[in-house]
Amino acid sequence: MINRRSVMGLFAGAASLVAAPFASRAAQQRTAPPAMGFFETRDDLPPPPKTAGNVPGTLAPRGRNGRMERLPEIDLESRMDFLMSVRTFANQTLSQAAGRRANDILASKGISPDTELPMQEAIALLQDDPVVSARTRTWMSVQQLSWNNMKAECENNADTYLSEMEAVDNRGPGTLELNPDLEMPDYTRHEIHIQPGGYVGNDFAGHMYDYGTNGFYTGRNDQDALHMTAAFGLPIPEDGKVKRILDLGTGVGQLAMALKERFPDAEVWGIDVGGPMVRYGHLRAVERGLDVNFAQRLAEDTRFPDNHFDLVTSYIMLHEVSPQGTKDIVNEAFRITRPGGIFYPIDFNLKNPFPRTAYGQYRRWWDHRWNNEVWTIKYRTNGLQDLVRAAGFDLNEEGPVALPRFGVMNATKPA
Template structure:
């Protein structure tokens, strides 16, 4: 798919000078070059040079991603790839931060004004303490992470995330960075056409980019986005208003929210699970089960578990753990998420993995006139190393809470 998307403008995005815009586009293009030109060279080097050397030294072939890493990290080509990829990641944040820092006072005032015009709630409790597994890490090398505040009413890391993630994904999450939420909504419309949630919760919403499609697809629903970072939910609230969507946001921990039992019909997350600790994930699943009304659904969208990939693909994706400040990335993909859902109280028969085709790819297919776009059959389920969403879709863990006996009757 030819990626021709540019990020859609809205009132909370900073203006860029010519030089700032050029540096940001360079960072985005450099990431594209790495993915399209450098990364494909890793597998032939592994097959033709590195794996034979490993077998000669150990008397066996590499068996898993750990074996592959041991031999690949010694190879000069991989070292060049990994270091260039890390430089590109740091460059995209640095090039964006210049624009944010230059306009931060104006952006804070604009956020306060937009939030005051919204009828939706913004809840930031006094004394809230974010969990250490988030606050102690600059996740994906983003300066300040999600929780850092440098001034009163700060929104800086929210602005940085909104622009930086567009560059990080090279535009493949669409003009509004909302492909994951839009893809899940498309999946629901296609597979659950009669499902009409009254209340929807997006856990780990950051700036609400994946939250807003739910308001578009379910306009009558009460929608909440929660995150542990105050700056990102402040920004999310103002951003939603700037984009014409009134959505509630709150600083809240997905492990233990303040909503009452059974309040939501749909609880979702988008790339949340790989940024939580192994101790937090079971608590999040338990909280989803508690929050859902009978007949409700839990959907977590992320990249696939490792057991659905070959070892070399695992190795490529696990580079995020080693080189991109994503310490829980690999560990999360090794966890049995279906078992976690079952232990949380979801019947085993009501838990499954599926693939939600990327909305931008469906859009591309429709633009090209392909009939299969209407069915969602846009891409084969083939996990290719290096793709942003392997197989052209997001892996979704789905669990449904059964109706009670009286409700079934």
């Protein structure tokens, strides 16, 4: 079983591995890939809305930090903060050391660090190296421990958390629709990000996802800053009308709630295949006093009328969906977007992807293999742009950028 002591051991071992490249000035001057700093947010975001106060039946024993409810015990909060620090170390210092080591391995083979390599060749070169593996193992241990911490907290206090959600299931201002008989697509059975139970197989998937991904973002999203940046960066139809908005694969509703903050007079929906996800999202919306409607539905079969929405969007959903699921979702988005309306799925950049260097290819592989990003590699080769055009949209890949460093997929349904 992996515990805090295990991570400290990894931390100490990794630190000793990292020290070697700094032993000489020549080592310090080696070229290395930049530290992981992928996420960028706007500086002009509005402050958190005033919450609805003490909603009967809901809990916040240690209060809130803006949009984020604090964890119920300082011990748990401290453990999660500790893991976030180790993750930051893995993303920055360890990742740079692994990148330098990868470059050294390439140099020993007479290969330039900038050479683009097939993935299998990169894996063969790097997967057994101790420095490269130390970064992978440290990051994965943090991921496992983060999920285990939240899973234990929720399951050890199951009655409390279930009662809290039940208390607001039928309470507004927004609505909640659950469908326990929903027929799940095969791709939903995977535990993406190795989250226990995935999005559909654990009653507390929403709780785990919210706090687990907060650690993944290393503190950059505890105020939903990424989702707020995306919501305020999305384009609107040329006629300026935004009366109905849909967030596909809404998860716990962070983007849907951010869109409601930007468009307070619009009817906002967030749908997801995961009942526990939208149930938790509804709880959070009620606590914040936001009129957002949540429903457990499929993104490829939304059950909304034709030409219904002015804006249809999603946040990093499509790379977690099978190729056939992606095609079906794009076609469904075209059906429900009104003429002149916009479909803008936010996801990884396909037009200007990162170079396929050996270390980059290795990282894509271990994320797929060990972090259970089942569909990411196929997403990058699935021809999403062609699917969007084939559905009938006019696609603009030049702008605007809704979320910095992510792709532009600004699709308009012809009027």
